[in-house]
Amino acid sequence: MASPQPLNGATPKPKPITPSEISAEFSHHDPTIARINNGSFGCCPSTIIAAQQNHQLYFLEQPDNFYFNILKPSILKTRQIIKTLINADHVEEISIVDNATTAAAIVLQHTTWSFFSTLFQPGDAAIMLHYAYGAVKKSVQAYITRAGGHVIEVHLPFPLKSNSEIIVEFRKALQMGKANGRKIRLAVIDHITSMPSVIIPVKELVQMCRDEGVGRIFIDAAHAIGNVNIDVKDIGADFYTSNLHKWFFCPPSAAFLYCKMSDELSDLHHPVVSHEYGNGLAMESAWIGTRDYSPQLVVPEAMEFVSRFEGGIEGIMRRNHKKVVEMADMLAEAWGTELGTPPDMCSSMAMVGMPACLGIKSDADALKLRTHLRVCFGVEVPIYYRAPVEGEIDPITGYARISHQVYNTVEDYYRFREAVNKLVKDGVNCTLLPLCEGYAQLLQMLLKSSLPVLCISYCSAVDV
Incomplete structure (x- = not known):
């Protein structure tokens, strides 16, 4: 018997996803790990993994048909969806690339050519946040300094209390960059910084750059789509990129690069030169040789997945933000610490202060503690x-960057809380923790065996 149709002819709304269905979608996650680090690599539901595998099979079954008849229309569909999601004017402004680092290479390559063509002068500057993602910072240095440019870093305080602290420091750096008649040719601004994680007031900084005559503005928003609302026209930058595999449920790796429509758009090129060279950045990016394009083709399925949640992607973002702040407050209260930023500067990630008695005195100590939490307590969280x-x-x-995504439960954060409480109770100091792959591998092997485990780091039996 056919299901009754709505009287008004409208398509019936799908039933909201249930907690058990969410668990099933992420049943491939390691159940022994409290995974509160969605920010690093994202997550991909089972239904989208299945869609990706279908695309892979389409290619393997008949590669010529896939290349000539399926790939380009499918990538165009992805570009059209992204155009709508970020409020771009033209689909030609959207290119699909591997990740935000690739997008940065495209923009920086273009900037480098301007130095080599004498459009820019030696000593002209690029400006970026000190918080910028490590790979992007190295990319800016590699491209700009080798072309004869000067790189200025905006040093921001942390913890942060308000956007005004960011705006003040950014204005100072702009004035420094313009000293001695030098021109600032490029600004690289994060929308959400990675470590420490902070929402940056990009619209205000873009306007400041325009007022000060900065030539081009590139927003590195690797964490943004699926995490905060994006309106590229309102933000007003020349370039904007975000990964689709961090917070938008696509498999790695896939990202988009928005390039504001201008005469310069025709001069942008993908760093990998292939058969589509000269046909526009979007076409060049759509084919860079034989490789797996399936992560870039499942955006329609990602849209279907988020539509199963109340409020769609906007509802997911609201709930993730609310929950991560709630969990951050719980942890800070338990440890007698504080958050690194006010809640309105958090996205679906929050920075939580860790007890000072743990003795985190260097980046190496932070990495050792992160490894120790993973191996001995089954908690994955960046420090x-x-x-x-x-x-x-x-x-x-020391601050922990906790994430919240739809698969997380309160027990994940309770496990983290109790792990740190135990470390404090046992008087653990991070400077005494060993830092070596062999240590982690040895403990992993012992933990998987039936042998009792003695944590060599502080001579205390570990509850597992």
Whole structure:
């Protein structure tokens, strides 16, 4: 018997996804790990993995048909969806690339050519945040300095109390960059910084750059889509990129690069030169040789997945933000610490201060603690080291960057809380933890065996 149709002819709304269905979608996650680090690699539901595998099979069954008849229309569909999601004017402004680092290479390559063509002068500057993602910082240095340009970093304080602190420091850096008649040719601004994680007031900084005559503005928004609302016309930058595999449920790796329609658009090229060279960046990016394009083709299925949640992707973002702030407050209260930023500067990630008695005194200590939490307690969370300011007494120098995505449960954060409580109770100091792959591998092997485990780092039996 056919299902009754709505009287008005409208398509019936799908039933909201249930907690058990969410668990099933992420049943491939390691159940022994409290995975509160969605920010690094994202996540991909089973239904989207199945869609990706279908695309892979289409290619393997008949590669010529896939190349000539399926690939380009499918990527165009992805571009059209992204255009709508970010409020771009033209689909020609959207290119699909591997990741935000690739997008940065495209923009920086274009900037480098301007130095080589004498459009820019030696000593002209590029400006970026000190918080910028490590790979992008190295990319800026590699491209700009080798072309004869000067790189200026905006040093921001942390913890942060308000956007005004960011705006003040950015204005200072702009004035420094313009000293001695030098021109600032490129600004690289994060929408959401990675470590420490902070929402940056990009619209205000873009306007400041325009007022100060900065030539081009590139927003590195690797964490943005699926995490905060994006309106590229309102933001007003020349270039904007975001990964689709971090917070938008696509498999790695896939990203988009928005390039504001201008005469310069025709001069942008993908770093990998292939058969589509000269046909526009979007076409060049759509084919860079034989490789797996399937992560870039499942955006329609990602849209179907988020539509199963109340409020769609906007509802997911609201709930993730609310929950991560709630969990961050819970952890900070348990440890007697504080958040690194106010809630309105958090996205679906939050920075939580860790007990000072853990003795996090370097980046190496932070990495050792992260490894120890993973291996001995089954908690995956990045740890950020903040150098103390002169005169501080018992400063918080370690912050955990916790994420919240739809698969997380409160038990994940309780496990993290209890792990840190145990470390504090046992008097663990991070400087005494070993830092070596062999240590992690040995403990992993022992933990998988039936043997009792003695944590060699602080001579205390570990509950597993």
